[in-house]
Amino acid sequence: MKIELAPKRDIKKIIALSGFVVLLGYAGFALSSKATKDISASQLSFQAVEQSNLDIYTTAYGELSSAKERLLTAPAQGKVSEILVRPGTKVLPDTVILSLANPRLEQEVNAAKGQLAQQQAQREAFKFEQQSERLNYQGRIADIEAEIERAELELSVNEDLLNLGVSSKIELQRAKLSVKQESKKLEFEKKKYAQFIEMQSYQLTQRDITIKQQQAQVALLTQQLDDMQVKAGISGSLQNLNIELGQSVQLGQSLAKVGSDKALIARIRLPQNQADQIDINAPVIIDTQKGFIKAHINRIESVVSNGTVLAEAIIDGELTSNARPALSISAQVFVKHQQNTLHITQAPGLRPRSKQAIFVRNKADALQQKEVTFGELSQGKLIINEGLNKDDEIVTSEVSKYLAYQQLNIVD
Numbered sequence: 001m002k003i004e005l006a007p008k009r010d011i012k013k014i015i016a017l018s019g020f021v022v023l024l025g026y027a028g029f030a031l032s033s034k035a036t037k038d039i040s041a042s043q044l045s046f047q048a049v050e051q052s053n054l055d056i057y058t059t060a061y062g063e064l065s066s067a068k069e070r071l072l073t074a075p076a077q078g079k080v081s082e083i084l085v086r087p088g089t090k091v092l093p094d095t096v097i098l099s100l101a102n103p104r105l106e107q108e109v110n111a112a113k114g115q116l117a118q119q120q121a122q123r124e125a126f127k128f129e130q131q132s133e134r135l136n137y138q139g140r141i142a143d144i145e146a147e148i149e150r151a152e153l154e155l156s157v158n159e160d161l162l163n164l165g166v167s168s169k170i171e172l173q174r175a176k177l178s179v180k181q182e183s184k185k186l187e188f189e190k191k192k193y194a195q196f197i198e199m200q201s202y203q204l205t206q207r208d209i210t211i212k213q214q215q216a217q218v219a220l221l222t223q224q225l226d227d228m229q230v231k232a233g234i235s236g237s238l239q240n241l242n243i244e245l246g247q248s249v250q251l252g253q254s255l256a257k258v259g260s261d262k263a264l265i266a267r268i269r270l271p272q273n274q275a276d277q278i279d280i281n282a283p284v285i286i287d288t289q290k291g292f293i294k295a296h297i298n299r300i301e302s303v304v305s306n307g308t309v310l311a312e313a314i315i316d317g318e319l320t321s322n323a324r325p326a327l328s329i330s331a332q333v334f335v336k337h338q339q340n341t342l343h344i345t346q347a348p349g350l351r352p353r354s355k356q357a358i359f360v361r362n363k364a365d366a367l368q369q370k371e372v373t374f375g376e377l378s379q380g381k382l383i384i385n386e387g388l389n390k391d392d393e394i395v396t397s398e399v400s401k402y403l404a405y406q407q408l409n410i411v412d
Helices: 006-035 104-164 169-227
Strands: 036-040 046-048 051-067 069-073 078-083 096-101 229-231 236-241 254-259 262-270 284-286 294-304 308-315 328-345 356-362 366-378 381-388 391-395 407-411
Touching: 051 366, 051 381, 078 328, 096 236, 096 254, 104 169, 169 229, 262 284, 262 294, 262 328, 284 308
Parallel strands: 036 407
Antiparallel strands: 046 391, 051 262, 051 328, 069 254, 078 096, 096 229, 236 254, 262 308, 284 294, 284 328, 294 308, 328 381, 356 366, 356 391, 366 381, 366 407
16 A cells, blocks of 8 residues: 655645744734723722813922121221121121221221310310400490590580680581591491401301311211121121131121011022013912912013023012021912913823823723823913813823723723
8 A cells, every 4th residue: 555645845834824823813912902901990080171261370499588688898997806696696786796996996086086176175265266356346346436426525515616606617627527537437347347257257167167077087987986896787687707706807898798587588580481471560479388478570680590580579478487588489470361271180190391191081981092282380280282172081090001002991
């Protein structure tokens, strides 16, 4: 009996074809299994998309700063003899921060006071001299007035004698001339006296001016000497101290800086891309970690630094208990009012100004993966630019491990 065997290569082809079919089936099964997956409803939490008018705020960071600052400088050359207050200490306007010593300045003050006393004494002596000269003038005027009375009496006698025929006319004329001469002399002397009084007034004024100048010099030097006890000048706290004990300082050299700790402002750094949209007087809500403070934008600088623009905000509300200069803060700054805006409350994993894949519940009560574009985050509200509609329900629970699937079936 003759038996014929099939060729070996036919068996190999059949095996290879079978393997290819198995691989193809497995690939199809794998693809179909990634297209959908079941997920328990207990794992899910949802949030509906809302649409309303929204005030857009931007988040900024900065620090509180003193609204009033005072730079303390050296009133004169001197040496630091005593330091009474260190940075961080609360101070009042009369609090002495440090003491400067300058023996030469003390000598100048004493010399100026001595010169002032001398000038004042000379003025008093000059007043007595003037009074004496006025009395001399008044004596001469009195003598002339007496001569006039004598001449008038002689004139009267001559007139009577002439009427009796005893006196001559020439004697009468001499008497009249004497009265006239003495009257003119009196008038002239009174004019001289008036001018003399005016001249004395100017002389006294000149001395008064000299004394006032010296008084101003004494006051300046005395104030410089008093200012060697360097005082805070305002209520607040000592922010920095630029000198050391025993150090020599020059006139006008910076010594320290004092800043108010009750009157504060906020210096905040606005994002460059939103700074142009923010108006002066825009409302600001400052977060100090121990509460919120109301404020408003007072000034916006034009210089851009590291992608931010520095702005200054005036405090309107009461300060929190931890408010102090240099305290780091965050702030919500009003940008604009936006109408009919789609938004959700921010949930973990949802980032502002990004495009993300999220799951949305569809009409079949399944979860469908969608690409969503998010906009700004404003006071916890995340704006939706594209990908969702009002009342859409999105999954806010952690489902990132299911992003490989386009659809999830909800099961009990």
